[in-house]
Every structure is written in C-alpha cells, then in structure tokens.
Amino acid sequence: MPTIDYRSPLRCLVAVRGHPFGRDAFASVFEDMHGISATMVDQPAAALLLNSEGMRDFDVAVLYDMPGLDFDAPEDAPTYVDPPDVMRRGFPAMLEQGKGVVALHHALAGWPTWPEYGEIIGGRFLYKPGVVRGSERLDSGYAHDVAQTFTPIPGHPVTDGLPASFDLTDEPYLAEIFEDGVTPLLRSDAKFDRDHFFSASLAVRGEMYARDGWDHPAGSNLVGWAKEVGKGRLVYLQPGDGPGAYENPHYRRLVENAIRWTAQQG
Template sequence: MKKAVKIIGFTLLTIIILLGTAMGLFIYKVKNGFPVSYETEKPKINFPSNQKAVLVFSKTTGFRHAASIDASKPVLEQLAQKNNWFVYETEDGGVFNSEQLAKFSTVIFDNSTGEVINDEQKRALEQYVENGGGLIGIHGAGDDSHHWDWYEQNLLGAKFSHHALAQQFQTAEIQKDIKADSTISQELPTSWKHADEWYVFFENPRAKGFNIIYFMDGDKIDANGSIPMLAPNKNFGMGNDHPLAWCKSIGKGKTFYTSFGHNEVAWKNETFVKLIENAINWTQMK
C-alpha cells in the first residue's frame, strides 16, 4: 500500500514539474518570441498614384491573436474603399526598407508580436516615422515581446506588465479624455462600454507627453495577472486613470497605440473601427 502511495505521489509530482516547466517555457516564448527568420528581399508592390498607401503588418513570432488579425483585414479593406486608400497587407518584413516605406503614409502593426524585423529594418522604420511617417499599434503590438527601446518609447510610452488572468475579458466603461486630440476623437462617443483583455503597463503614457484619447477607471476591474512562481507580483492595475488609446508627434511623424483589439469582437464594434479610421487619417495629416 505504501509503495503504491509513493508511486502515485511521485507520478503527481512529475506531472506538476512537467506542467510547470511547460508553462514557464510558454511564458518565456511569449515574452521573448519563438524562432525568428527575417525576410530581407524587397517585395514587388504596385503603388497607385492617386491613393494614400497603408501598410498593414501582422507578422508574429510571439503570441498570435489570430481571430483579431483575421477579422481586421476585411474591415480595413472596407475603410480603404471608403477613404480611397491603398492597403498593402503582409507578414513579409522585407517591406521595411527606406525606399518602400517612404511610399506609405501609415504603417500599422496589427497585433504584430515578438521580434519581427531585424535591426536594419527597425532603423528604417524609426527614420520613416521621424521623417514624417505614421505608425499605429493595435493591442498585441504593445506587449513586451518586441525588445526594441525606440518602439517602446515612441509608440507605447510605457512598458507592458501583464493582463488579467482570472477574469481575462471584462466589460469596462470607456471615457473620452477631455484633452483628446480633436481629429482622432471626432464623431466618437464620450463614453461607451466594451469587453476586452485589458493591458496593464508599468507607467502611464500621459506622464511621457502622450495625448490620451480614451481611458477607463482601472480600479473597477480585476487586474490580477499573477502566476505563482512563474509570474508573481502581478496583482496590480493602473489606478483610476488607465489609458486605452493614445497618440504623439514624433519628429515630423506621428504614432498612435490602442490596447483594444484582443479578438474579433473589437472589429465588430463601430466605435473601435471609427477610432482606427480616425487614427489612420490623423497619421496622414501633414
């Protein structure tokens, strides 16, 4: 009997260790990316002469928000038809070269996670923005898997910490900031309700000079993202001023980020879609 108990105990302990190891490896991969290959050949793109070009980039080497990415594509195409944009959607990092980037008015990191472009391509994107280009990040584009200081400082203005785990999706009342940029906030409601996976950052981008478009009272959600032994000390939120969408002028260019958009639900929400449309139009303004 004792021998059987020992065998059962040893088996359970082994299972726990294996599960813990697997979870730890998964968290490491999410934070640091899965095996990366960089595309360097310039793609062939036929840019129309009478349309502003928008680059939609959805490559992932970290966690993939597949449902949101798939749902975003037809919506962005509809916005393109409405606004007479040319949309080039790709997961090929070869497009991040100075010559082709200069032909886009806006670059969207559409839930793009992990290290997706090489150092030379990163410098090309940095120069593109500082010389007058627009950069937009949606949801997963704001996690901490990118390992890119310029990107974190100029698009996010804050370092990602976690998202809630026990209650991953929570409905919150979204409030328009009183000082929100008028172009991005036009025709948008002053308040609305939405359920999403709310990101928690260590800092408030407001303190870094970013213009907040929407925020919520972070004290009204359960922001606990702790995982014992693997990701402890994550039982905190951002307080009653929890930004959800913000923008900033960077050199001659512009950046906009929103943590909305974990799954396809956001792309069915007219307010969210209008927010993205306004943000694209704002980045195209010179």
C-alpha cells in the same frame, strides 16, 4: 481644429503575426474605410519594410503584430529576438521623415530587447520581469473579455465623431504606460490593479489566469494616445483583441480616424 480631408486615397501596410487573431475578421475593419487600402504583411517580412524605402509606396504603417518574441523556445519561453538592423535604424527614421504609425493592442509587447521601440510607441507590455526606463518592473498583466466603458477625450481629430462614451468587451493590459510623453485620447473604466489581472509570465509557463506571488502595482487607465515623432505622427489604441472590437462601429471609427490623422490628413 483642422478638418480631415477624405479625398486623397491612403495606402496602409498592416504588419501582423506574433499573436493569434482571426485574419478575415480583422481585415473587415478596413473594408468599409472609404479611400483607404490595407495590405497585410506577416512578420518577419514586415520588419524589413518598416523603413523609409520599404514604406515608399505606403502612407501609414498599422502594427497589429508582436515581433521579437519566440514562444516556441524549449526553455524559458518566450525567448527574445533582436530586431534586424534595417528595422532598428529604419523605423525611427521613417517616423522622423513624416510617415505615420498606428499601433494596435498587442503591438505594445513588440521588440522587448529594443528600448527605443517602447519609447516610440509610448509604453511597454512585458512577458517577463525587466528593466523599463532604468527601473526593475514585474511582468505585465492581462484580463480576457472585460466589459469596459471607454471615454474618448474630445478635441482631437482621432476622437472626432465618437460619442461621450461607448461600451466594448475586450482585453485590457496592466502594463507600463508612458503618460508623460503622449497626448491622451481614450480612457477605460476597468480596474487597473493586481486583483483584476493575471500574470503574463505565469501564463506562458502554463499557469493561465494565475497571479500567485505576482504583486504588480496599480497602473494607468489610459488606453489610447497620440504623439509626434519628428515629422511623423503615432497613435496607439489598446482595444482590439478580437471580433467584439473589430465589429464595433466606434472602434472602427477610432482606427480610421487614427489612420487619417497619422497620414496627416487632419
């Protein structure tokens, strides 16, 4: 297994906005990463930079955003917003040409009208029932503040230096996970079934913590994975809802390892 080279400085463009978060607390995740700088760019401006030209001075894009959804729509919120053409064309091309991407937590819900985005990321969180890979799917599920034990899968640079397991209270998702196209990195012991989650669609309609009439099938406990897209590398990590994750040294190690691996330092 190649070792990670920590000598070269890395520059990350961190795309944010679309989902509430503590900006200063989240920024602290990157502050102790030796030789890594992070520049936050809010959506929708970030979408104009996630292409080969916009990323010319960056090594890795970190996605902590949830673009393509308008929760302020007067009816049937969230309404869906198409990605700009520069994003639709440029994001896949950027990866094909070798740039790295680390997607975190709610980035799984981004760009719901763009199927290729879900294929690139490796899964889909749905705020409304929709079609995924040609099949009708119910809206996804959320559950706040769930105490979980995470098991890193050894033998990959992204899980290097992590213990056999670690505990973290965070928000898991009952979502569409495309296990067939990824390398597993992290599993959770949370119970990924309908009785332990709540409907995202009901929540945005004002019925928080509700599941009446929502009969979602059981889902995957895979919460972290890696994949290669052309010459580029991508890592998705589902944990990362708030300060409990931001301050956890094992979570920070995961994110740092993911940045370095997608930058092809290991």
